[in-house]
Amino acid sequence: QQMQQQQPHQGNALVPAAASQQTGAVSAQLAKQFAERTLQNLYDYVTSFATKPDASMGMFGSGAPVQVLPVKVFEDWYNAFLRKLQRDPVAAMPN
DSSP states (O other): OOOOOOOOTTTOOOOEEEHHHHHHHHHHHHHHHHHHHHHHHHHHHHTTBOOOOOOTOOOOOOSOOOOBBHHHHHHHHHHHOOOOOOOTTTTOOOO
């Protein structure tokens, strides 16, 4: 019989290397999913505030389709996200 390779102590228990690698893969997948959902939530939120520039904004261009996003929109989203994360990290996960 082959002995399963063991990693150093994690807490007070020995964890088989295969289990640790599996946990790492799950953690990486969850992190990827969290990042994708968070960025999609940010994109959806800030683009809902997009406006077309007008002459009062002092923007004269080539007539290319341009939209403006106020920096305050990013700040508001960021601060709200941090508050949610501090209250309940699981609830901060965008749906």
